[in-house]
Every structure is written in C-alpha cells, then in structure tokens.
Amino acid sequence: MFLTKEWIEEAFPDDHVLTTHRKDDMLSDTRIKSVILDSRQLLDRLYTTYDFDRIVYFSEYLLPHNNPEGELDRLRRVLQEFREKEVELIYFSGPESVLTPPTSQSILTRTAEELCLHYAKTSKIQVKVFRLPYIYSISAAGPKCFDRLFQQIPTEKVSFDEQAAQPVCALCFDELASLVNRVFDTWTPQPELFTLPGVFHIDYRMLGTALQKLRPTLEVTYGTDTLQTYPADDKVVRNRYGWFQRYCLLDDLPQIYHAWQKSQTPKKPLLHRIVDTLRNQIRLLRFLEILLASGVTELLVQLTHTDAQFQMVDFRLAFVMLIGTVYGLNAGVFAAFLASLSLIFGYFRQGMTLVLLFYEPSYWLPFLIYFIIGASCGYVQLRNTETSRFVQNENNLLRQRLQFTQELYEDTLEDKQLFRHQILGRRDSFGKIYTVTQQLNTLQPQEIYRKTIQVMEDILENHSLTIYHLEKGYAFARLTAASSGLQPAPARSLAVDKYIDVFRAIEQDGVWVNRTFAPDLPMYAAGVRQNGSIVVLISLRTAGENQMTLYYQNLFRILCGLVETALIRAFEYESAIQETWYLPGTCLMRPVPFAEQLANACTLQEDKMAQHLLLRVSGKFATSEEFYAQLERSIRSSDIAGLGTDENVYLLLNQATEENLPLLTQRMAEKGFQVTSVSLDGQHRLIAAAKKDPANEC
Structure with a gap:
C-alpha cells in the first residue's frame, strides 16, 4: 500500500518488522523484511518461522472505488493462524461500515469487523478495530490512488460519480504511524471498536474547486449517487490516545498532483514502442527472426x-x-x-x-x-x-541443504519458544519477578497481604506463611493474613519479647533463619521497615530439607524486599490521605473508605487467609462526641470503626470469629455499648450501598 521506511520507523521504533503485500515492492532495510502473501502455505510458514507480538492489518476497503476479492478469506486465515497466541492486532477498516445509508460493501466491511471481534472473544488474540476514512498518501506511492482522477485532467473535463454535496472522507496515511505507536504503547487486552473522525468537513464541490485552481480551464461535473454521511467526531480517540487529524486533503492535493505529473513518462515514438514491445515478447521476436532468416536464405538461392x-x-x-x-x-x-x-x-x-x-x-x-x-x-x-544433469544434481544438493537448514531453524525456533516459556514460567526468573511486582502494584495494604500470600506460596512452594502487623511500642504483633489451612492455626497475636532473637537477626542480617530448629520459632522470617522500624513481620513456619539452602534464603529475601517496597508505598499513601478518610475529630471512617476496608477483609476471608467480625454498635451517651471518644478507647489499634450508608456505626474486628462474640459483647457492654453481629450477606449489601452512593466518600 503506502508503507515506507519512515512510516514503519515512527510506528515501530524499536521493533523488527515484517511486511506482507500482494505486489513486489520490497523495502530495503535490514530491520524490515517484506514478503508477498500469495498463498496459505506461505502464511503457515510465517506462523512457524517468526514469533509475532504485534500485527497491523490494513483492509483493502480503505481505498475508494476499490472492489477487493478474497478480503474476508485472507483476514480469516490470519486470525485463524494466530488464535492460540496472545498477539496484539490492530485492524484498520474502511468507512463503509459507518456510512449512512449503507451499501453492499457496508455489509462486507461490518462482517470483517465482527470477524475480528469474534476471534478476540473466542481466542487468545487481542484486537482493536479502527474505522477510518479513505486514506491517501503524499509519499511516492500516493499519486497512484488518484490515477483515475488525474488522468481526466488533460481532457479538460473531470467527472465525479458522487454529488457535489457528498462529504469527502479522506485521511492522510502518514498520520496513522503516530496512532499505531500510541495504541500499542497503551495497549489493553479488551476488544474495542473506534471510529476516526473526519474533522475538515470538505465535500466534492470543494475538491472540484481545488482541481480547477490547478488547471483553470478544467470543467468539473458531478454525478447523482446517493448522498452518504460520515459520523461526527465523538472525541473518543482524541481523549484516549491524544491523537487528532492534522493534514487536509485540499492542502495536500497540489503536492500530490505535481508528483503525479513527474511520474508520467513522455510518450515515445511509434518505432521505439514497437522495439520495446518486441523486446518484451521473446517468442514473437524468435518467430520474426526465423522468418527473416528464411527470407535471406530464399534471396541467396534466387x-x-x-x-x-x-x-x-x-x-x-x-x-x-x-x-x-x-x-x-x-x-x-x-x-x-x-x-x-x-x-x-x-x-x-x-x-x-x-x-x-x-x-x-x-x-x-x-x-x-x-x-x-x-x-x-x-x-x-x-x-x-x-x-542439465549437473544443474539437476546441484539443485538436489541445494534442496537437501535448504531442507536441512530449515529443519535446524525450526528446531532452533522450537527451542527458543520452549526456553522463553521456561524463563517466563520459572518461579525464580526475572520474568516471574516482574509478574510479582505487577501483582503487588496496589495501594491497599490488605490487598497486598492477600497477594503476598498467593505469590510467595507459588514461588516458594511453601504453604506455611504468616504475616503479622506490629503494634505501637513493639508490645504485640497482630496476625493479618496466613496461608489457608495452616495447622495448627497461627496465633492471633505474638508477644514481641518471645521473638527477640528473630528481630535481632532481622535487624543485623535482614532475614532470620532457624538453623538450630528452635521450637515455636519460624524457619524463615523477614521484616518490613518504615522509618527504620519493623512494622510487618513475614515468616515461614516450616521448611523442607531442600528449602534450607542459601539459594532459598536469598529468594525469600528478594520476595520480602518486593513486598516491603509495595507496603511502604501503600502506608505512605494511607498517611497522605488518612485525614480525608475519617470524620473530623472522630475515629470513624467515612462510608466509602470503610466499605473498601470491609471488602478487602471479606476477600481475605473468602480466600481463607484471615478472619474478621463486623459488629453494629449502638449506645446511649450524652453527646455524640462522648460516644466517639468512648468507642476509640474501647477498640484495638488493629480494629476499624466506620460509618455505614445507613448512618449506623460499625466495628470491623480483624482475626475475630463468632466464637469470640459473647466475650466481645460482654466487654463492649461494660463500656456502655450494645453490639450485634452482621452476617456476610449484610456486609456485602453494605459494600454495594457505599459503591452506589459516591456522595458518602467525602
């Protein structure tokens, strides 16, 4: 089409690119390869030879007055070949699918778009469909699409099939390079459909006037085709990718016309054209030479x-x-x-x-x-x-060498893909470490605790993880999350003075290893430091013989370091916005932040990593300030008090169960409060109500 080296370098600045086309117009560049996509066998060969990450497919409906054949079949073959790979594909479709009223080509164009979206929903391939106006280019190949128009100019008369008021849907192909780069740079896996706007609002009367400026004596006539309209700008692409159309066809038309004039070669004399024809027709030339030699022979005989x-x-x-x-x-x-x-x-x-x-x-x-x-x-x-025998033997030898080389290449490619999967799938690989970092990329500590348990169980192959949050003054450490089904159940609180050796080793070496197999102490432990003090303790209760190695110790240290980075960022974020969470002068969270904390606690409980109890609190006090002050003195630092959307006060008790409810009821009654337990369904209703009413956030 209009692909140039400059366009590809802008769209894919750091990638190795393979272009496919139907005509032999190769691009000469070591980073850009070109092949002619003329058979299904070649597509199969490309699929097995190269490992594609991104695909850009240009529909043949992007050119006006074009009637492509086999468009749907070629598109289906591409989608079918890559259905089992997580490939990012951009499909540039023509404007027919959004023109009103529709035509027969509109049905074909919409079918191609629906085919892409169907594969996006039923396979691993990820698709973005962009509906474009008709494209043109100011590059060397640009004037070719205007041949039908420019060839009429020397006759002093140009005829359009469209009406004078018909809008001209035109987009410069060079502008798509920046769009492709931005789409891939901010790629999301969800299938989406976009429509690129036509912002210059030009029609065929304005196009005819521009042609008359190029040739003042030109006569322009217009047809009677059905008037079609292109949808207005919805600004989705501009807001999403920061892209907008900059080039207008009327401004680029003189440059395209002058380039077309230069590409037209002068007409040769009749004799030169006859000689060129004979040179191109080898069989005709031989026949004429034989006739000429026969005539010369007859002349000599006479x-x-x-x-x-x-x-x-x-x-x-x-x-x-x-x-x-x-x-x-x-x-x-x-x-x-x-x-x-x-x-x-x-x-x-x-x-x-x-x-x-x-x-x-x-x-x-x-x-x-x-x-x-x-x-x-x-x-x-x-x-x-x-x-002939020598050439045939040489061809057979070369064919054998080519087959051998191809088998080697295919084996190498299989090994490469296997190693790639092994590297990305290996538990201690950099690819896996990157995945861990992405999973821990959240600003909610409770969610980080849950992700930490999942990630470390998977990588360390150990299901005895516990996470404790240290109280102020290092007196106690409260259980925050633990591996599901851990037996015996981990203690809900730890006395710090019994873990002096553990904390001393963490302070000195960064990690504790129970080399003496001391009872009641974890096999591995590491801390999360904030402002020089340990605030979170991560430990492995048990470890197998093959896990008591320096390699395993370093792996545990690295993972805890990643968790520390994520938690410190979340703690700092909480500290920055904590004032906005609470009602002024109270310990009560606003409905929306409290619902988020409750949702995280419910998720931990569903994953069997932690337990919690939600109580509805009421009491008779002289003033609300006295109620809030008494409530703050009656709860632990790990408990959370909040206000629901129903104006009731709730108390979220971490690591508490229904078995503790009688004791908690008695203790709160002594403080002047009446409490009732809220079921899990009631908790979900409370969370849903807070999400539906964002006005309660502030």
Missing part, C-alpha cells in the same frame, strides 16, 4: 540460381544429424559409420571400384563430413545433457 531439388537432399546427412542430436556422441559416431557404409554401397552400385574410392581423396570428403557432423551434434547433445 541470386545463385541454385533452386533446391529433392535429389539434392542428403538423407544420410540428415540421419547422422538427427541421431547425433537426439542420442549423443556415441550414437552420432555410430550413425556416421552406418551412413558411410551406405555411401560405399551406393558407390559400388554406380560401378566405382574400391581402389578408385581409396586412392581418390575427393571421395573421402562425404565420409569426413558424416563423422564430423555426427561427432559435433553428439558432443553438443552430450554437453547439454551433462550440463
């Missing part, structure tokens, strides 16, 4: 008065030439020998003796001619045969 007679034809010589040419050197010599015997017997029948034939040298000449012609024709045939 000039020398030696008309050919049947008796003058030497059948023996023809026999020798025929056998030598067909069967080779040995057969040619043998045929010359037989012809010589026939000639000798012919001389004998004419009365010539053997002595006269032997002693008269002039009679030897026919025999010499027979043997020379037989040997010469046979040699030529033998040489051609040997040359």
Whole structure:
C-alpha cells in the first residue's frame, strides 16, 4: 500500500518488522523484511518461522472505488493462524461500515469487523478495530490512488460519480504511524471498536474547486449517487490516545498532483514502442527472426540460381544429424559409420571400384563430413545433457541443504519458544519477578497481604506463611493474613519479647533463619521497615530439607524486599490521605473508605487467609462526641470503626470469629455499648450501598 521506511520507523521504533503485500515492492532495510502473501502455505510458514507480538492489518476497503476479492478469506486465515497466541492486532477498516445509508460493501466491511471481534472473544488474540476514512498518501506511492482522477485532467473535463454535496472522507496515511505507536504503547487486552473522525468537513464541490485552481480551464461535473454521511467526531480517540487529524486533503492535493505529473513518462515514438514491445515478447521476436532468416536464405538461392531439388537432399546427412542430436556422441559416431557404409554401397552400385574410392581423396570428403557432423551434434547433445544433469544434481544438493537448514531453524525456533516459556514460567526468573511486582502494584495494604500470600506460596512452594502487623511500642504483633489451612492455626497475636532473637537477626542480617530448629520459632522470617522500624513481620513456619539452602534464603529475601517496597508505598499513601478518610475529630471512617476496608477483609476471608467480625454498635451517651471518644478507647489499634450508608456505626474486628462474640459483647457492654453481629450477606449489601452512593466518600 503506502508503507515506507519512515512510516514503519515512527510506528515501530524499536521493533523488527515484517511486511506482507500482494505486489513486489520490497523495502530495503535490514530491520524490515517484506514478503508477498500469495498463498496459505506461505502464511503457515510465517506462523512457524517468526514469533509475532504485534500485527497491523490494513483492509483493502480503505481505498475508494476499490472492489477487493478474497478480503474476508485472507483476514480469516490470519486470525485463524494466530488464535492460540496472545498477539496484539490492530485492524484498520474502511468507512463503509459507518456510512449512512449503507451499501453492499457496508455489509462486507461490518462482517470483517465482527470477524475480528469474534476471534478476540473466542481466542487468545487481542484486537482493536479502527474505522477510518479513505486514506491517501503524499509519499511516492500516493499519486497512484488518484490515477483515475488525474488522468481526466488533460481532457479538460473531470467527472465525479458522487454529488457535489457528498462529504469527502479522506485521511492522510502518514498520520496513522503516530496512532499505531500510541495504541500499542497503551495497549489493553479488551476488544474495542473506534471510529476516526473526519474533522475538515470538505465535500466534492470543494475538491472540484481545488482541481480547477490547478488547471483553470478544467470543467468539473458531478454525478447523482446517493448522498452518504460520515459520523461526527465523538472525541473518543482524541481523549484516549491524544491523537487528532492534522493534514487536509485540499492542502495536500497540489503536492500530490505535481508528483503525479513527474511520474508520467513522455510518450515515445511509434518505432521505439514497437522495439520495446518486441523486446518484451521473446517468442514473437524468435518467430520474426526465423522468418527473416528464411527470407535471406530464399534471396541467396534466387541470386545463385541454385533452386533446391529433392535429389539434392542428403538423407544420410540428415540421419547422422538427427541421431547425433537426439542420442549423443556415441550414437552420432555410430550413425556416421552406418551412413558411410551406405555411401560405399551406393558407390559400388554406380560401378566405382574400391581402389578408385581409396586412392581418390575427393571421395573421402562425404565420409569426413558424416563423422564430423555426427561427432559435433553428439558432443553438443552430450554437453547439454551433462550440463542439465549437473544443474539437476546441484539443485538436489541445494534442496537437501535448504531442507536441512530449515529443519535446524525450526528446531532452533522450537527451542527458543520452549526456553522463553521456561524463563517466563520459572518461579525464580526475572520474568516471574516482574509478574510479582505487577501483582503487588496496589495501594491497599490488605490487598497486598492477600497477594503476598498467593505469590510467595507459588514461588516458594511453601504453604506455611504468616504475616503479622506490629503494634505501637513493639508490645504485640497482630496476625493479618496466613496461608489457608495452616495447622495448627497461627496465633492471633505474638508477644514481641518471645521473638527477640528473630528481630535481632532481622535487624543485623535482614532475614532470620532457624538453623538450630528452635521450637515455636519460624524457619524463615523477614521484616518490613518504615522509618527504620519493623512494622510487618513475614515468616515461614516450616521448611523442607531442600528449602534450607542459601539459594532459598536469598529468594525469600528478594520476595520480602518486593513486598516491603509495595507496603511502604501503600502506608505512605494511607498517611497522605488518612485525614480525608475519617470524620473530623472522630475515629470513624467515612462510608466509602470503610466499605473498601470491609471488602478487602471479606476477600481475605473468602480466600481463607484471615478472619474478621463486623459488629453494629449502638449506645446511649450524652453527646455524640462522648460516644466517639468512648468507642476509640474501647477498640484495638488493629480494629476499624466506620460509618455505614445507613448512618449506623460499625466495628470491623480483624482475626475475630463468632466464637469470640459473647466475650466481645460482654466487654463492649461494660463500656456502655450494645453490639450485634452482621452476617456476610449484610456486609456485602453494605459494600454495594457505599459503591452506589459516591456522595458518602467525602
């Protein structure tokens, strides 16, 4: 189409690019390869030879007055080949699908778009569909799409099939490079459909006026085709990718027309055109050469008065030439020998003796001619045969080498893909570490705790993880999350003084390793530091013999370091916005932040990593300030008090269960509060109500 080296470098600045097309217009660049996509076998070869990450497919409906054949079949083959790979594909469709009223091509264009979206929903391929106006280009290949228009200009009359008021849907192809780069740079896996706007609002009357400026004597006429409209700008692409159309066809038309004029070669004289035609028609040229040689031969015969007679034809010589040419050197010599015997017997029948034939040298000449012609024709045939055999053997050898090289390449590609999957899938690979970083990229500590348990269980192959949050003053550490099904159940709180050795080792070495197998102490432990103090303790209760290694210790240290980075960022974010979470002068969270904390606690409980209890709190106090102050003195630092959308006060108790409810009810009653437990369904309703009413956030 209009692909250029500059366009590809802007769209894919750091990628190796392979372009496919239907015409032989290769791009000369070591980073850009071009092939002619003319068969299904070639597409299969490309699929097995290259490992594609991104695909840009340009529909043939992007050109006006174009009736492509096999568009849907080619698109389906591409989608079918890559259905099992997570490939990012951009499909640029034409404007017919959004023009109103629609035409027959609108149905085909919409079918192609729906085909892409169907594969996006039913396979691993990820698709973005962009509906474009008709494209044009100011590059070297740009004037070709205006041939139908510009070829009418020398006749001083241009005719359009469209009406004068018909909008001109035109987009410069060069502008798509920046769009492609931005789309891939901010790629999302969801299938989406976009429509690029036409912002200049030009019609065919304005286009005809622009042509008349190029040639003032030009007459422009317009047709009676149905008036079609293109949808207005919805600004989705501009807001999403920061892209907008900059080039107008009316401004670029003079440059395109002058480029077209330069590409038109002057008309050659008739004789030169005849010579060029003969040079291109090899068979016709040979036939004419034979006729010319025959005419020259006839002219010589007439000039020398030696008309050919049947008796003058030497059948023996023809026999020798025929056998030598067909069967080779040995057969040619043998045929010359037989012809010589026939000639000798012919001389004998004419009365010539053997002595006269032997002693008269002039009679030897026919025999010499027979043997020379037989040997010469046979040699030529033998040489051609040997040359053909040599070329055939060489081709077979090259074909075997090519097959061997291709098998090696395919084996290498399979090994590459296997190693790639192993590298990305290996638990301690950099690819896996990157995945861990992405999973921990959140600003909610409770969600980080849940992700930490999942990630470390997967990578460390250990299901005895516990995470404790240290209270102020290092007196106690409260259980925040633990591996599901851990037996015996982990303690809900730890006395810090019993873990002095653990904390001392973490302060000195960064990680604790229970090399002495001391009872009641974890096998591995590491801390999360904030402002120089340990605020979170991550530990492995048990470890197998193969896990008591320096490699495993370093892996545990690295993962805890990633968790520390994520948690510190989340803690700092909480500290920055904590004032906006609470009602002024109270310990009560606003409805929306409290609902988020409750949702995280529910997720941890569903994953069996933690437990919690939600209580509805009420009490009779003289003022609300007294109620809030008494409530703040009655709860732990790990508990969260909040206000629901129903104006009730709730208390979220981490690591508490229904078994603790009688004791909690008694303790809160002593403080002047009445509490009732909220079921899990009630908690979900409370979360949903807060999400529906964002006004409660502030």
